[in-house]
Amino acid sequence: xxxxxxxxxxxxxxxxxxxxxxxxxxxxxxxxxxxxxxxxxxxxxxxxxxxxxxxxxxxxxxxxxxxxxxxxxxxxxxxxxxxxxxxxxxxxxxxxxxxxxxxxxxxxxxxxxxxxxxxxxxxxxxxxxxxxxxxxxxxxxxxxxxxxxxxxxxxxxxxxxxxxxxx
Amino acid sequence: xxxxxxxxxxxxxxxxxxxxxxxxxxxxxxxxxxxxxxxxxxxxxxxxxxxxxxxxxxxxxxxxxxxxxxxxxxxxxxxxxxxxxxxxxxxxxxxxxxxxxxxxxxxxxxxxxxxxxxxxxxxxxxxxxxx
Numbered sequence: 001x002x003x004x005x006x007x008x009x010x011x012x013x014x015x016x017x018x019x020x021x022x023x024x025x026x027x028x029x030x031x032x033x034x035x036x037x038x039x040x041x042x043x044x045x046x047x048x049x050x051x052x053x054x055x056x057x058x059x060x061x062x063x064x065x066x067x068x069x070x071x072x073x074x075x076x077x078x079x080x081x082x083x084x085x086x087x088x089x090x091x092x093x094x095x096x097x098x099x100x101x102x103x104x105x106x107x108x109x110x111x112x113x114x115x116x117x118x119x120x121x122x123x124x125x126x127x128x129x130x131x132x133x134x135x136x137x138x139x140x141x142x143x144x145x146x147x148x149x150x151x152x153x154x155x156x157x158x159x160x161x162x163x164x165x166x167x
Numbered sequence: 168x169x170x171x172x173x174x175x176x177x178x179x180x181x182x183x184x185x186x187x188x189x190x191x192x193x194x195x196x197x198x199x200x201x202x203x204x205x206x207x208x209x210x211x212x213x214x215x216x217x218x219x220x221x222x223x224x225x226x227x228x229x230x231x232x233x234x235x236x237x238x239x240x241x242x243x244x245x246x247x248x249x250x251x252x253x254x255x256x257x258x259x260x261x262x263x264x265x266x267x268x269x270x271x272x273x274x275x276x277x278x279x280x281x282x283x284x285x286x287x288x289x290x291x292x293x294x295x296x297x298x
Contacts, residue, residue: 067188070209071208099200099202101205102202111194111198119200121279129280130283131201131281131284132287133291140280142280
């Protein structure tokens, strides 16, 4: 009988009363490995959906004055920078919304509720700039992007979503 | 093109409308994103003075802005914000007519992240609506 794994369903429990403790441990390790692979696959799906959005933005904003405010097209470098940031996403990063902006960059927007938001973008020369608001706390800054998901962004996302450390 | 009879000085609590012509500048629930308020290459953010206008009249004003533009845009929504929010963030709104009711939010800093924070601050105080 051929069995297929349904990615949308939880992994079924495979338990029989006749299995030894050692076998059970092996099965648990196998489940963890499958969980990890599925998480990786899921992260891959998230990244693919974001890459697809970047492509849409590239198509929509590839002309002069795409926003009616006289903005130049979103440049190929800006597209690449956005893709680099997406590549660096570790597991557990909440899904952002991607937004083309008049500064020629693609902004990554996370919002939890009223006055609880974070926005960030990578400039053409590889600098990450971001702004954060949570209640009365406001913060902005910039730093060079070094290829891995910025620790500052991780910290701010953790604070925004009140999560355990995501990366 | 005629000008309005609005006073030269924009009132401290005068209601301003930022009309949105880029669909990704609004969240699904109509809340504007910071990018909706970022200034253009002249470091100005174009707004309309809509104090005392009804929702219907504001919509008509938005459609008029859409009609006036030469890039064949689509009006996706509007974000309303009081001028006091602009002033609290150390910017100011100046009359810039014609066209009627047009004004610009000016005084933006040059530093990118600081601009982002101000735009975020305005967006979070704005009342957004998708059309």
